[in-house]
Amino acid sequence: MELVLAMDASGSISEQEYLLQIRGTAAAFRTPEIMQAIQSGPTGKIAVAVMLWSDASNPKEKSNWFVLDDEASIRRFANFIETFQVSEDDTLVMGGGGGTGIGSGVEEAIRMIAINGLEGLRKVIDVSGDGIETEFSFSKGVMIRDAKLIAVTNNITINGLPILGEDYPYLDQYYREEVIIGPGSFVVTAKDFDDFGRAIQEKLLREIRSNVASLPASNEISIASRE
Secondary structure, eight states, X not given: OEEEEEEEOSTTOOHHXXXXXXXXXXXXXXXXXXXXXXXXXXXXXXXXXXXXEOSTTSXXXXXXXEEEOSHHHHHHHHHHHHTTTBOTTSOBSSOOOSOOOHHHHHHHHHHHHHTSOOOOSOEEEEEEESSOOOGGGTTSXXXXXXXXXXXXXXTOEEEEEEBOOSSOTTHHHHIIIIIOBSTTOOBOOBSSGGGHHHHHHHHHHHHHHOOGGXXXXXXXXXXXXXX
């Protein structure tokens, strides 16, 4: 699997909330369950990269691709993501701000997959965030509905991890209707940022263990099998 972890770093995300996302993700990769799932898959490895998105007009912060095929490589990636775009005093290096440009984030994730020089059995974008796409994000970059069509064309599945809050208590419904697409696509909901670590572990296990690569193409959307 080629997996992009596309995380929300927009103005609605505080430094503490961002730290909960990356630390929760790092902790998930260190669990024996995920380590075993990665190494027991059809190829015994996955490729993963991280990308931070915010307003559509803001640049995206991207990592290199990491191939995870043993405990040492998985731990190296976990150590990397735990401090991604964070200084020694736990402040963010990157500036978020602006609106919530989910579509432009997905578009950049698609580009990352297209040029990585890898060829996985599955291609997945894992979108996490705490809000809906904002209108003023549309002026620069594509909207999520258009980015989804690009993903379909490139045989890419988009899964969602909405983080609920007072502003968007039903964000999980929005993600199901507007964000996810592709064979086997799904949503795992975090009830708040403190719950993110639990949610990302559940989501990663489901993605890594998925056998959707061997399923026939959807009747609604024609997507060639990766095997």
